[in-house]
Amino acid sequence: MTQAEAKKIARERMKGYCRVCPVCNGKACAGEVPGMGGVGSGAAFTANVEALARIRLNMRAIHDRKTADTTAVLLGTSYAHPIQCAPMTGVAYNMGGAMSEEEFELALAKGSSAAGTLVWTGDGADPAMFEAGLSAIKAVNGQGIAIIKPRAQDEILARMARAEEAGVVAVGVDIDGAGLVTMALKNQPVGPKSFSELKELVAATSLPFIVKGIMTPDQALLAAEAGAAAIVVSNHGGRVLDHTPGAAEVLQAVSRQVRGRLTVFADGGVRHGADVLKLLCLGADGVLVGRPMAVAAMGGGEEGVAGLFKAMQGELVQSMLLTGVGSLKQAGPDILFT
Template structure:
């Protein structure tokens, strides 16, 4: 299987819900939510790409980093690289429904495990979406992380118990789903949470607890105060609120405020291993990839997901060679410049 075959098959399978554009930048699908696009004008989606593109790499070749090590670790789980599959749901209304929810998330989690990393699973208006993710994680010996929508507290805690039973490595809430259009359309109550409510959720489990959807320093600090193990800097792929900045724009200030207090993860606009290097240099410790893995799954199943993750890891390694970084921990602000 090669990338060209995966892209060709994905374009047919996705039935126009995703055009599998040569450059996935949100222009063709702006406003298509439900669908694969960004909400409203699509500016938030595009800003993720623009923010990453605003940074250049400082090429260095006089050093000893001849064979860099891309390995990373998250909550005691060793990973082949810091690149993981982002939580995604909604195959019927976001991706055309050619494959079922269970098949799709199984491909994401299985392909991620085969690539030596973790696949995250999501939640949605249909309870089967969250259940499908847990089934996929259990099938892959717990090699996955389920993320729950910001539902009522009792419902979230019940979902956490089910994640524990599935053997998940961690669990969390995508707080950026508070205004998700697709949830509202299906009559599912979701909304913001107070710091006290997050504390309650953290205290409800022994699993590492993740808060996904942090975009400001003050909320990063609140999350740390609430005791979360990790945050994901994310604007939900530009699918929630129009005119938000790109994740790479806000990541440095958030990292300056809370790095060392919580694990910092990030998603948004990641298309290559070079993008991963930039985000690590800006302060992230792990990176989630979304839309590209949809193409991988619909175009090649678990093998297609693995192919794309392996490709990004190889690109990351090459970029590490050319910026003088022997390990992931060596990647810092010295490898990038703005402009």
């Protein structure tokens, strides 16, 4: 199945929730939350895409590199490439419900595994959503990361224990989910976490702990001081706070603050392999892809997800070769046109 075929099927299956636009920039679905859009004016979703689009690559084709190695070491493990599947839930109220939550998460997990990378699973208003993600991770021998909403401490700790039992690679909290409209509508309280609360969560597990939703250097430093193993520079896809900058706009400053102390992931607006290279050059170690993976899963299942990973990895290789980058370690600011 081609990506075009998967998108065509997804467009029908997600009708009324996602238009599967030729350019996924958040403009047609602005304010559609629940749904696939960005909260309020949709400016934060659009900012992610536009921030990446403004970044240019320096083309250098006079060099002796004939191949490009996309191997990435993340949280101590080597993967085929630095691209991973972002955590997503709420198939029924965000995507139209043409698939069950279990089918959706399994497609993401198996497609990610087939592509030599990890799936990240999420948490939602219905407890079954978190469990569907854990079941999917179990199906791929634990090759996944479980992310939990910023609920009350005891609720998070209970879910962390369930994730550990499932054999996940790492656990974490998407603190950027503190303002999710969908959680509020379903009477599932979430909110910001204090530094002491964050430290408590980190200390409660032997697994690497990830803080997702970092958008400023000072918050990155707090995550590092709390003992986190990784952060994700992310504004939750523009779904929680209107008018934030795009993740690519803040990534370099955030990464500089904590680089060498923890692993830095980034997401938001990634559509092509060239976008992946841009984020790596700005200081990310790994990159998460959300909405395009949802479309691939809805339109092509496991095959669609694996196919999208393969296509993006191929684009990454092409971008590396044409910028003189032989391995991911060579990706730096000098590759970017300023």
